[in-house]
Amino acid sequence: MTTHPLLVDAAWLTEHLNDENVRVLDATAERGHPDGSGRPVPSLGPALYARAHIPGAVHADLDRDLADPDAAVPFMALDSETFAERLGALGVGPDSHVVIYDQGGNIWSSRLWWNLHLEGFDSVSILDGGLPAWQLAGQPTRPGVESYPVATFKASRRHELYADKETVLRAIDDDGVLLVNSLDPATFRGETDTYGRPGRIPGSVNLPYPDLIDATGLLRPLDEVRADYEKIGALDSGKKVITYCGGGLAASLLAFELAILGRDDVAVYDASMYEWGADESLPLEVD
Numbered sequence: 638m639t640t641h642p643l644l645v646d647a648a649w650l651t652e653h654l655n656d657e658n659v660r661v662l663d664a665t666a667e668r669g670h671p672d673g674s675g676r677p678v679p680s681l682g683p684a685l686y687a688r689a690h691i692p693g694a695v696h697a698d699l700d701r702d703l704a705d706p707d708a709a710v711p712f713m714a715l716d717s718e719t720f721a722e723r724l725g726a727l728g729v730g731p732d733s734h735v736v737i738y739d740q741g742g743n744i745w746s747s748r749l750w751w752n753l754h755l756e757g758f759d760s761v762s763i764l765d766g767g768l769p770a771w772q773l774a775g776q777p778t779r780p781g782v783e784s785y786p787v788a789t790f791k792a793s794r795r796h797e798l799y800a801d802k803e804t805v806l807r808a809i810d811d812d813g814v815l816l817v818n819s820l821d822p823a824t825f826r827g828e829t830d831t832y833g834r835p836g837r838i839p840g841s842v843n844l845p846y847p848d849l850i851d852a853t854g855l856l857r858p859l860d861e862v863r864a865d866y867e868k869i870g871a872l873d874s875g876k877k878v879i880t881y882c883g884g885g886l887a888a889s890l891l892a893f894e895l896a897i898l899g900r901d902d903v904a905v906y907d908a909s910m911y912e913w914g915a916d917e918s919l920p921l922e923v924d
Contacts, residue, residue, distance in 0.1 A: 641734055643750075643897050644856065645762045647774035650736060654693065660733045660785055661694040663768075664749040665740045666712070685740055689778040691771055694738075695727050695785060697749055710884050710911040712748065714799065717756055721792040724753075728785025738764035738771070741854045743893075744846070744886050751889035751905055754896070757793035763893065766855045773853075798892075800879045800906040802913060808879055809839050809920070815876045816841040817869060819887040820910070827923025832883060832914030836921030842869040846887035849894060856894070863898055871895060871903075881906035881913075 642649070653659055666682040680700030690696070697703060702723050705713040715723070729735055735753065739745035746763045753761050764771065772778065800808075808814035818825050818841040825843040827835040837843075844865055851857050866872050871891075878900065880888035885907045892903040906913075913919050 641760055641762050643762060643893070644765050645736065646765055647771045647776055650691070650764055650771070651774070651776060653736075654691070656734070658732050658734050659736060660727070660729050661691055661736045661738070662697040662727065662729075662749065663690050663694045663739070664697050664699055664737050664745040665768075666699040666745050682745075687780060687782055689768070689780060690783075691738065691768065692777060692779045693783060695783055697727055697737075699745060699748060699752075703749070703752060708908075709915075710908045712884055712886065713907055714752060714755060714885075717792040717794045720752065720756055721790045724758075724790035724792075725788050728788050729758075729790050730788030731791055733760060733788065735761045736764060737761065738767040740768045741766070742850060743767065743854075743856060744890055747890040747893040748886050750893050751798075751885075754892075754901070755795055755798050757795055758790070759901075766853065769854055797902065798904050800881075800904040802906075802908065802916070802919065804904070805838060805879060805881070805906050805913070806919065808877075813876055815870055815873070815878050817871055817878060817880045817888075817891060818843050819846040819880055819882045819891050821845050821847065827921070830914075832910035834914045834917075834921055836914075836923040838881065838913060839920050839922040841881075841922070844869055844871070844891060846882070846890050849890065859894075859897060862894060866895065866898060872898060872900065874900075878903045879906055880904070881909040883909055884911045885909050 663686045665685050666680040686696040737746040737749050880891040882888040888905045895903045
C-alpha cells in the first residue's frame with residue numbers, strides 16, 4: 638500500500654514540487670473534433686501542455702503513447718512491457734512518487750492513475766482540480782516541453798483489476814459482483830444510443846461521474862460521496878466491483894475514489910460501452 642496521499646491539493650504540491658523523487662505528469666488528453674472516422678482525431682493534450690504546464694511537469698500522452706494503437710476503442714490499456722518502457726522514458730522509476738494532473742475534471746488524471754495501479758505501481762497522487770486549481774491558487778505555469786532523466790519502470794500487472802467483456806458477461810448472473818455504470822442517468826436508462834445501441838449492461842447500478850465533481854472542478858468531499866457509494870452497495874466488501882462507462886475513462890474516476898474510500902480492488906471494464914454496445918450478441922437493459 639502507498640504511504641502517499643491519493644489526493645493532494647495545490648498547497649501540498651507547492652511544498653513538494655522540488656522533492657527529489659517527485660515526478661509530475663500532465664495527463665491532459667482533450668479530444669479534438671470528430672473527423673468522420675468514428676474515432677477521435679489526435680489528442681490536443683500535447684499542445685495544451687506546451688502552452689502552459691506546472692513547472693517541471695512532463696506530458697504523459699494517454700492518446701498516442703500510453704494507449705493500444707491496435708485496439709478498436711480509443712485509450713485502451715497498453716501491454717505491460719510497452720507501458721513500462723514508456724513510463725521509464727518519462728522518468729518514472731521504482732522510487733518515484735508520481736503526481737498526476739490534467740486540465741480539469743480529474744478524468745484524465747484518474748485514467749492514468751488506473752493505468753499505473755493496474756501495473757502494480759501505487760506511489761501515485763492526483764492533484765485535485767488539476768491545472769485550474771493550481772492557477773487559482775496563484776501558482777506559476779511554464780510553456781514549452783520538459784523532461785526527467787530516463788528511469789527503469791517495472792510493471793507487474795494486477796489482472797484482477799482489468800475486466801473484459803467475457804468477465805462482465807459472467808458477472809451479470811453473479812450475485813457476488815456489482816456492475817457500476819458511471820454515465821449520465823439518461824444514457825443509463827437507455828434514452829440515448831450514444832454507444833451504438835441504447836441501454837446498459839443488465840443488472841448495473843448507476844453513479845454518474847458528473848455528480849462526483851463540484852462546480853469548481855474539485856472532487857466533492859469524501860464524506861458526501863461515501864454515502865453515494867454506500868447507497869449503491871459499492872462499499873460492500875462481500876461484492877466484487879466492476880466500473881464501466883463509455884470507454885473506461887469516467888469508470889477510472891470511480892475506481893480512484895473507491896480506492897480513497899478503502900477499496901483498491903475495483904476492476905475497470907476497459908472497453909466499456911464502446912465495445913459492449915457494438916456487439917449485437919451482448920445483452921442490454923433499458924427502463
